[in-house]
Amino acid sequence: MTTQDDTILLFRNTMRITDGHLDRFRDAITQAVDFTHEHGSQLMVQTFVDTEHMLAHSFQLYQDSDAVRAHWKLADPYIQEVMRHCAVVRFEVFGEPDADVADGVRAALGDQTSITFSPRVAGFLRLSAAPPA
Template sequence: MSNPPCTILFRNTMRVHDGHVGEFNAAITRAVDFTRGHGPQLMVDVFFAADQMLAHSFQLYGEPDQGILDALADSTGGTDIPITPHPRVAGFVR
């Protein structure tokens, strides 16, 4: 019996340094535009909390294949943070 479908919601927090907000916004816009055309994500949203100088990104992936899992593991910068998908119990994606 195969596992039921699962999704991955990837949350990333990025610190933005003083004087680099404009550069950061431009780089994030380019990255999201590229991902929209070429990435496997179903959804990408990036928010900037100016009072904390932190940006938060959320990326939603459908049922991941090994390539997506490997790419997510590579994105942790060699910190050996485990990426463990779990089957969905309930929910929906529009």
């Protein structure tokens, strides 16, 4: 039996920020996240910046592969603007996307990026801070 949790996908994107582009990168990420918050299909987006190493880490949680495809169609201009200020160095997919999304990730990132796919074993999603009583 497939449950809702079985289709969840978590992406972790590690980007090297181009020297001299930190402020422009932050602006582009902020605009992209703001747009995604209003219109996107993600359940969660969080981006963190390690200024010492000029790396950014973006986490995106999707309900399923259809939500990933919807994001790609909607957010391309914002993704392009972010990519003007960084390069993806590692992309991790947690969960099992369908073949179309897996191929799309590989095609978009090419051979220059480390890409890994890790199937889900177990887990849960809690939307409140307090554990159940």
